Amino acid sequence: MGAINLHLELVFDDGISWMARLKRRNTSTPPAAVRPYLIRSEVATYSFLKKETKVPVPEVFAYALDSNNPVGTGYILMETIKGKNLLSASPTNGQLSKVLAQLAEVYQELYRHPFPLMGSLDTPGSTNIGPVLHDLMADLALTINGGRNTRQLVAFPGPFINLKDYYCALIPRILHLIVVGELYPFWAVDAFLIHRFLFDLLGQWSEDIQETGRFYLRHFDDKGDHIMVDEDFNITGIIDWEGAYTAQKTEAFTSPIALWNPEEFFSERKTLSNSELEFAQLLDDSSHGRADHPTNINLGDCVRLGKIFQRFRICVGYTLYDEDVENYRKAFMGLLREFSIHHEGPWEEWKAFALKKYSGDEKLACLLKREG
Structure with a gap:
């Protein structure tokens, strides 16, 4: 069971096993109006990977987009991928190296299939790229039906021609949700200052981080439990492609x-782990030539230079719990250094600078008044 999905194994009389992936209903799951789009996009992603690539993914047998079915919730019925997920398997260094060599082949395979826009696959059986299916990007309208308030999906913005345009659409939405109390309720001022500064920072993005024209499918939640392995640490499948989107190469x-x-990572340094350095070296074998412009760097250098994108992704819309706030601040301070904004002081000093910088912002004034 995950935060958003519940999984049940269905074993037939002949020994064949399917996995039922069911949408949960709780405070962690996206709005009901968004869930059908997530399911359809996930099925479209599996369909593309199964048909067009050598990436090992489960086959989808059936699905339902919403709760209007006998099960009572949206679901996907798919092939069961045998084995353990990599996180629970606790590999030794040697076993992890074996997995990384196989994962490098997956990266190389994904690189062979570029898309023209940044977004999410939206139609099973098609390679059409639609909007990025991020729940914070959903335009919802409140409707009254029989005296009951419901939220209907109006649209997702996008697709986008570059990463900058995506963040230019996302960050203002997050700032609004902070002000109305739907995001970061206990750290509203800190989160507002960070997102307000990051929005201004978009204007300073140079061409080398604004790639256009070629985008590649990216797993949204690659924390390790998406990689299934057998007892010999052969990858048996890569699962959980919900929220996958096409991203620029770097x-x-x-x-x-x-x-x-x-x-x-949650520091102000750019240091890579030993596993990241090993993975980058494996990807060097897929060399596509080094050049001054990052769109021409090889895949290994995408790993070496990738902290700027990872930190930006964590800082924008990060799910923040009380115990995480210090890490969140550190990730942001590290991001400033990625952009060569050398603020050498502690967080408190930067916050004082930001409060002064945005002292005329009415939304910030509202938050400061609310927090007393």
Whole structure:
């Protein structure tokens, strides 16, 4: 059971096993109006990977988009991938190296299938790229039906021609949700200042981080439990493609979260873990030539240079719990250094600077008044 999905194994009389992936209903799941789009996009992603690539994924046998069915919720029926997920398997260094060599082949395979836009696959059996299916990007309208309030999906923005345009659409939405109390309720001022500054920072993005024209499918939640392995640490499948989207090369081929050193990542340093360095070396074998412009760097260098994209992704819309706030601040301070904004002081000093910088912002004034 995950935060959003519940999984049940269905075993038939002949020994064949299917997996039922059911949408849960709780405070962690996206709005009901968004869930059908997530299911359809996930099925479209599996369909593409199964038909067009050599990436090992389960076959989808049937699905329902919403709760209007005998099961009572949206679901996907798919092939069961045998084995353990990599996180629970606790590999030794040698076993992890074996997995990384196979994962490098997966990255190389995904690189062979570029898309023209940044977005999500939206139609099973098609390679059409639609909007990025991020729940914070959903335009919802409140409707009254029989005296009952419901939220209907109006649209998702996108697809986008580059990463900058995506963040230009996402960050203002997050700022609004912070102000109305739907995001970061206990750290509203800190989160507002960070997102307000990051929005301004978009104007300073240079061409080398605004790639256009070629985008690659990226797993949304690559923390390690998406990789299934057998007893010999052969990859048997890569699962959980919900929320997958196409990203520019330098973001698409950064290292998976599973390889991060959390202590280093949530710091102000750029240090890569030993596993990341090993993975980058494996990807060097897929060399596509080094050049001054990052769109021409090889996949290994995407890992070496990827912290800027990883930190930006964590800082924008990050699910923040009380115990995480210090790590969140550290990730942001590290991001400033990625952009060569050398603020050498502690967080408190930067916050004082930001409060002064945005002292005329009415939304910030509202938050400061609310927090007393």
